[in-house]
Amino acid sequence: MVAILGYSRPQIIAAVQAMYGAVAATPDAPFHFPVGAEACRRLGYPTAQTAELPGETLARFAGVGYPFRAGAVRPGDRVLDIGAGAGNDALIARRLASPGGRVIALDLTAGMTRRLSDAIRRASIDDLDIVQGSAEQLPLPDGCVDSITSNGALNLVPDKRRAVAEMFRVLRPGGRLQLADVVIHRPVSVDCHEDPRLWVECVVGATVKEDLLALFEEAGFEEVRIVGEHDYFALSESPQTREVAASFGAHAIEVGMRRGEAAPSWVWRWRHRLDPRRAWRRVQRRGLLGLAALSLALLSCYGTLALVALLPLLGIGLALDEGLWAGTITLFVLLSLGALAAGLRRRVGPLPLMLGSLGGGLVLHALFVDYRALVELFGFTLLGTAVALDLRRRRRQEAQILGLDRTASGA
Numbered sequence: 001m002v003a004i005l006g007y008s009r010p011q012i013i014a015a016v017q018a019m020y021g022a023v024a025a026t027p028d029a030p031f032h033f034p035v036g037a038e039a040c041r042r043l044g045y046p047t048a049q050t051a052e053l054p055g056e057t058l059a060r061f062a063g064v065g066y067p068f069r070a071g072a073v074r075p076g077d078r079v080l081d082i083g084a085g086a087g088n089d090a091l092i093a094r095r096l097a098s099p100g101g102r103v104i105a106l107d108l109t110a111g112m113t114r115r116l117s118d119a120i121r122r123a124s125i126d127d128l129d130i131v132q133g134s135a136e137q138l139p140l141p142d143g144c145v146d147s148i149t150s151n152g153a154l155n156l157v158p159d160k161r162r163a164v165a166e167m168f169r170v171l172r173p174g175g176r177l178q179l180a181d182v183v184i185h186r187p188v189s190v191d192c193h194e195d196p197r198l199w200v201e202c203v204v205g206a207t208v209k210e211d212l213l214a215l216f217e218e219a220g221f222e223e224v225r226i227v228g229e230h231d232y233f234a235l236s237e238s239p240q241t242r243e244v245a246a247s248f249g250a251h252a253i254e255v256g257m258r259r260g261e262a263a264p265s266w267v268w269r270w271r272h273r274l275d276p277r278r279a280w281r282r283v284q285r286r287g288l289l290g291l292a293a294l295s296l297a298l299l300s301c302y303g304t305l306a307l308v309a310l311l312p313l314l315g316i317g318l319a320l321d322e323g324l325w326a327g328t329i330t331l332f333v334l335l336s337l338g339a340l341a342a343g344l345r346r347r348v349g350p351l352p353l354m355l356g357s358l359g360g361g362l363v364l365h366a367l368f369v370d371y372r373a374l375v376e377l378f379g380f381t382l383l384g385t386a387v388a389l390d391l392r393r394r395r396r397q398e399a400q401i402l403g404l405d406r407t408a409s410g411a
């Protein structure tokens, strides 16, 4: 899921501002994510670059990687840093873009932009502009920058597709983009996804890696490549954050790319979005394989029977190959059971698989041993109940890991 549902958006923006306002005000307070000079060093920033940064901005570093690994910023560039925070990357970009370059540091949180304003005034820096604004609606004209850098911000943006479209708009054709951000292996379910507290902890708002890369390609970026990948959350002092990150496969990546000449046609974009391999991956990662297989089993069973009954009324004859029909239903029933068995690894307990096996057994008995419509229907009902139970338990377990449902026993 790329854009969150509308109703919780203002709360998420407010939660992001409160969290990063706190980092700006009290950087030494405990946070669940790494903050400051040590984090910067461990993420791979060379000492030669950090040595020149003011102590007050370095203490407020909250990035998730080292985006400069992608090498997007060149001398003479007009650079935009999106979600600049206290401005460390903007200050590094300023050095890389000189001579003749200029940097815009944009951030949503007033506390952060105020800190950076104070720091550059004190250092008499005049080639860095500070803008308070949103990545979803950049207050800049089309094609006005040569390169964009961003570190740890996109995972916090509610509408990522819109933010990526904005990056494409303000970057000149052929311009370069470098990004460090959090990605996940397994998406978070919608109810947990909407929780503002979880959103600001950098895992829940993150996108599945392949979906994030596809987002840039669909917007018209080319040569999208991963240049670094690392276990960012291992640096977190919070055991709960480390557990949540491990459970969703959350980690950081550094990406580089180039803006194409024009945005791709909508036909190309939709073909890309509807690619069956992507759809399959999405179903799998969302834990919906059991539901999809059950739906296909029901469709091949009762859908075929309905066709066989209805088509003659339209004057179309249809001969049913009973072997093929029963084989197809069996395949989907077994696939549902396989998905329920996979739930055992997710510690949902044996009940869904036991119930599903009983239901599947009854369907197969009706198909191959002694056909009774009621037995078959009862078998499907049991299988459906098992799939629903498995989904419910997975959701509860997810909420428990995220700390949303502390009363649940993980039953």
Ligand SMILES: C[S@@+](CC[C@H](N)C(=O)[O-])C[C@H]1O[C@@H](n2cnc3c(N)ncnc32)[C@H](O)[C@@H]1O
Pocket: 016, 017, 020, 060, 061, 062, 063, 064, 082, 083, 084, 085, 086, 087, 088, 089, 106, 107, 108, 109, 112, 133, 134, 135, 136, 150, 151, 152, 153, 156, 157, 158
């Ligand atoms: C994880 S911090 C990283 C800050 C900085 N890039 C660094 O490396 O220290 C993310 C920053 O993104 C900003 N941010 C979050 N959502 C944003 C949005 N929608 N538009 C602009 N900035 C945003 C936050 O205010 C915060 O300062």
